[in-house]
Amino acid sequence: NHMDVVPVYLEKWTHPPFGADLDDEGRIYARGAQDTKYIGTQYLGAIRALKASGYKPKRNIYVTFVPDEEVGGHLGMREFVNGDYFKNLNVGFSLDEGSANIDDSYHIYYAERTPGIRFKISGSAGHGSLLLPNTASEKLNCIVNKLMGFRATQVKKLQDDADPFIGVVTAVNLTQLSGGVQSNVVPPLLEAVFDMRVAIDVDIVAFEKQILDWCEEAGGGILLDFIRKDEYVPATKVDASNPFWTAFQQALNELNLKFRPRVCPGATDSRFLRTVGVEALGFSPMKNFSIIELTHVLISICMVLRLTRKSFQLLPVYKA
Numbered sequence: 001n002h003m004d005v006v007p008v009y010l011e012k013w014t015h016p017p018f019g020a021d022l023d024d025e026g027r028i029y030a031r032g033a034q035d036t037k038y039i040g041t042q043y044l045g046a047i048r049a050l051k052a053s054g055y056k057p058k059r060n061i062y063v064t065f066v067p068d069e070e071v072g073g074h075l076g077m078r079e080f081v082n083g084d085y086f087k088n089l090n091v092g093f094s095l096d097e098g099s100a101n102i103d104d105s106y107h108i109y110y111a112e113r114t115p116g117i118r119f120k121i122s123g124s125a126g127h128g129s130l131l132l133p134n135t136a137s138e139k140l141n142c143i144v145n146k147l148m149g150f151r152a153t154q155v156k157k158l159q160d161d162a163d164p165f166i167g168v169v170t171a172v173n174l175t176q177l178s179g180g181v182q183s184n185v186v187p188p189l190l191e192a193v194f195d196m197r198v199a200i201d202v203d204i205v206a207f208e209k210q211i212l213d214w215c216e217e218a219g220g221g222i223l224l225d226f227i228r229k230d231e232y233v234p235a236t237k238v239d240a241s242n243p244f245w246t247a248f249q250q251a252l253n254e255l256n257l258k259f260r261p262r263v264c265p266g267a268t269d270s271r272f273l274r275t276v277g278v279e280a281l282g283f284s285p286m287k288n289f290s291i292i293e294l295t296h297v298l299i300s301i302c303m304v305l306r307l308t309r310k311s312f313q314l315l316p317v318y319k320a
């Protein structure tokens with residue numbers, strides 16, 4: 001569970017963001033209620049209920065509250081899992097945040113896509129009245145066209161998918177543009193940031209090479225700055241070879257709940273756990289919800305506790 005939240009824009013709130021207002025339908029409005037205060041709350045509630053029932057787990061259960069997830073987790077979970085304290089805990093399995101789903105099934109995240117590249121594009125500089133060769137804007141135009149062409153293939157792939165979900169394709173979006181000196185000067189440098197979430201079946205090395213080739217085709221002189229770039233992270237197995245998956249699946253089946261293993265569209269702390277060999281699943285027990293609604297709403301804590309309690313009863317029977 002991460003403790004940090006994203007910034008508050010007061011004018012967008014119908015309730016005070018730090019007030020934790022409860023409405024007549026049992027919804028709590030509070031900053032970070034969904035992402036991810038309720039996850040930590042559900043685990044503490046489940047552990048308390050299990051202790052009260054006299055349940056004794058075969059393995060230790062730890063609950064973590066870490067900072068910095070919203071800004072990449074490098075000084076939060078990544079630092080934590082690489083320290084001796086974490087190694088000595090001998091952790092085999094982790095449950096972390098998932099996200100809400102709009103239909104009546106739960107999404108279980110077992111892998112993630114990887115983000116973001118900044119292109120620093122240099123070119124000939126000079127007076128705006130000239131037609132100089134190799135300007136930064138021409139190179140930028142070329143890069144944008146290449147990446148938007150690739151984006152179109154991913155849109156098509158998603159449209160053609162029988163069970164479309166954004167996690168299976170690579171998302172590419174131009175998110176920031178900067179540069180320029182003044183209106184009549186051809187600038188020596190322009191910067192473009194593309195948010196890229198690379199699908200897990202893409203060969204990252206080949207994909208990077210493709211981008212470098214496009215930079216050369218554009219005329220060269222382009223520096224790539226990978227933002228929050230992580231090494232390749234293996235997916236958690238969602239088949240019979242993973243006893244934790246089997247136990248989790250069994251818990252959901254016994255409760256007659258519909259679920260689908262998915263690739264998480266964004267990045268979470270689970271990737272750092274997977275990197276050090278811990279099996280990790282992302283799960284937020286909320287269905288029939290839109291994500292927008294969930295930016296500040298917490299609902300149905302009773303269901304969350306019931307489900308978590310059941311999972312916790314089943315998970316520790318396995319000796320991994």
Ligand SMILES: [Zn+2]
Pocket residue numbers: 002035036069097
């Ligand atoms: Zn989160």
